[in-house]
Amino acid sequence: MNSAKKISERLIKKYPNRRLYDTQTSSYITLSDVKQLVLDSEDFTVIDAKTDEDLTRSILLQIILEEESNGTPMFSSSALSQIIRYYGHAMQGMMGSYLEKNIQAFIDIQNKLAESSKGFYEGKPFSPEMWTQFMNVQGPMMQGMMSNYIEQSKTLFIQMQEQMQSQTKNMFGTFPFPGAPSNNDKPKG
Known part of the structure; x- marks a missing residue:
């Protein structure tokens, strides 16, 4: 990752108490706030505050899970089952x-x-x-x-x-x- 992208990318730290801290605004944020960053097409990375492990995908999957649980789901159970079957598959x-x-x-x-x-x-x-x-x-x-x-x-x-x-x-x-x-x-x- 080049340094220009790192500077423009928003950094969010996830603490052991499961709280998310936005380093740009110096405030705690919710998963809904992270969803809004996605909707606003803002670049961000979520890292574990202790280990610096990249948790961005995990947080995005959490947002998808919440969206799928509320309202009209985008994926049917059959489609999700098919996706799961491809994990570990050669394809x-x-x-x-x-x-x-x-x-x-x-x-x-x-x-x-x-x-x-x-x-x-x-x-x-x-x-x-x-x-x-x-x-x-x-x-x-x-x-x-x-x-x-x-x-x-x-x-x-x-x-x-x-x-x-x-x-x-x-x-x-x-x-x-x-x-x-x-x-x-x-x-x-």
């Missing part, structure tokens, strides 16, 4: 990257919609209320667009998986693994 790193890219694609679509709609609202950026109004009108179309995108993404993911399997078979097919068919055992046709 874990690839799945994380896949999810990040899909979230970024969704953000890009949202930004393009907001940019193209600026003229409708006197050049003001979309507020959450404006997004609600927009989605009430455009929701079905957006659902269709996202469904198409997800279907294409799924197809690409399956193709990538098949290609990796094929490459693995070609790479390791010449090695004599017990119980695995060798290239010599291929059906003749």
Whole structure:
């Protein structure tokens, strides 16, 4: 991390009593305050006050847990179960990257919609209320667009998986693994 980023990044210390201390404002803050920093796109790092261990991800996961517990959850139990199944799986790193890219694609679509709609609202950026109004009108179309995108993404993911399997078979097919068919055992046709 370069020193310019460290200087501009807000530092929050978490003490053993589970309290969060914002070094920029010299005051204790709550998880809701940290959530607001995220919503305001402020860069910050949360560290353990004793060990200097980076706790940022842990705090962000806590915020997600609270959000999922209150109101309408973003993830179904099935989706969460599927994510959990990828931990420790050979595809874990690839799945994380896949999810990040899909979230970024969704953000890009949202930004393009907001940019193209600026003229409708006197050049003001979309507020959450404006997004609600927009989605009430455009929701079905957006659902269709996202469904198409997800279907294409799924197809690409399956193709990538098949290609990796094929490459693995070609790479390791010449090695004599017990119980695995060798290239010599291929059906003749």
